[in-house]
Amino acid sequence: MLGTRLKSAGSIRGVVRVALPHRYRPSRRDVIRTGAALGAAAGLGGVGAGAAAAADTASDDTRREPPRVKGRERSMAEVPFEGFDQVRVGLIGLGERGGGQDVRWGAVSTVTAVCDIRPERVNRTIGRIMAQGFQDVEPVGYSNGEEDFLNLVKRDDIDLIYVATPWEWHYPQAKAAMEHGKHVAVELPISPHLDEIWDLVRTSERTGKHCMLLENVNYFRPELRMFNMAKAGLFGELQHASGGYVHDLRWPYFFGGAYYPEYWRRRWQTRMNALHYPMHGLGPVSAALNINRGDRFAELVAVSSPPMNLALFRENDPRVGPDHSSWQDDEYISGDRHTALIKTANGRMIRVEHDVNSPHPYSRETTLTGSSGVVELDNGRIYLESLGHTNHTWRTGSAFNSIMAEHDHWLWPALEDLADQYGGHGGGDFIAIFRLVQLMRLGMTPDIDVYDSAAWCSVIPLSHESMKDGRIKSVKVPDFTRGYWEDPRPTFDRERPEDPWLDG
Secondary structure (H helix, E strand, O other), X not given: OOOOOOOOOOOEOOOOOOOOOOOXXXXXXXXXXXXXXXXXXXXXXXXXXXXXXXXXXXXXXXXXXXXXXXXXXXXXXXXXXOOOOOOEEEEEOOOOOHHHHHHHHHHHOEEEEEEOOOHHHHHHHHHHHHHXXXXXXXXXXXXXXXXXXXXXXXXXXXXXXXXXXXXXXXXXXXXXXXXXXXXXXXXXXXXXXXXXXXXXXXXXXXXXXXXXXXXXXXXXXXXXXHHHHHHOOOOOOEEEEEEEEEOOOHHHHHOOOOOOOOOOOHHHHHOOOOOOOOHHHHHHHHHHOOEOOOEOEEEEEEEXXXXXXXXHHHHHOOOOOOOOHHHHOOOOOOOOOEEEEEEEOOOOEEEEEEEOOOOOOOEOOOEEEEOOEEEEOXXXXXXXXXXXXXXXXXXXXXXXXXXXXXXXXXXXXXXXXXXXXXXXXXXXXXXXXXXXXXXXXXXXXXXXXXXHHHHHHHHHHHHHHHHHHHOOOOEEOOOOOOOHHHOOOOOOOOOOOOOHXXXX
């Protein structure tokens, strides 16, 4: 069957007021009023501008957390979900991203409450959820200003909060969810700032609630096949990889109104010179390399090209008129192309690419190389000495597809029809949501945990640190696990579990 039925609307507890550090409190002019966003609560307090600036300029050592002593401090690495007869979900942010995910959540969970700063988005989502016919009680809607998400997170009939808002709101909303006893799944990134990433890790450990990056690309069919092949040893001893995000966002995303307000993502280009969004390619190769499960990111260095293309586009494209909000932007300081090199504790290398400003076909630059062969997913080609490949000739086309298909992950054959029906990036979005809900129902540990989320997202602030003041320097990557990365533990390699939802 699809979905579960909500038995009661639940009751409401009092709000726990927590201090939420927040750098980008919206001014009256810039206040986020978006279907993709809810403003961070001004009443939650937090560090002031001076403290935030100090955190950004602090030395490398002062920005590191003290080591955990094994056996004396709690780790979330092997903490399972409690197990749920039904998973009750609250959705925060119903715009460009969240507004498409709503029916997928409604298909596999009970959507208890939804929140967006635009009432019409809340009403739209409630209607879409109820039209599916999987639950009897309408989700409760919250759209009364920037702080209304607090009234959602304090409900006691929610097990998981889904956050799909602009990046500056991910940290305060994820923290508030955990402080109120909810697990939280966050669209990318969990935060662009290292101190906030650390605080989410420590909040997860303190509250015992999982904070997870909902990295959908890890569940795409080619990426899961690559993962299975790596686990089967077809690439031999893994040596290096690449992954990232190359996607021309100038139109319609940065300047064309695809987001509301249309400037929210573009203005990050005025705040940091960084790889703002590397996780889509980085996550899958990190999983294949056993990052945080026998290896970890140890050191990073980044470089960038000059920041030119956004200013040129604004000046030269006739669709960007003199009244366009981009003329109110501060100077674009983030380079058009970024490359970061990550060295792991075991001496392996990952190249991370990021470019959202240049004319370029979409690519995640995903490659995986070992002592016995290599795969390039974007180019659709593979070469494996373990399968007898010779003559320095790539296997492409039908040969490539045949080899990859032999290593399908069980999730795809089991859910292929539903993935086709509910879609989202070829069905990968549905697979990612189903799998998280399944893990919660069955009382298993997350595939992607807070330490994975922290490591992948740390590339954003660490790349900024590496290039700060016009210099290029190597920076250490924190050990967010504080020692637990050395312990092998499962992730996407677990066998298909017994699941009445699938087997009934």
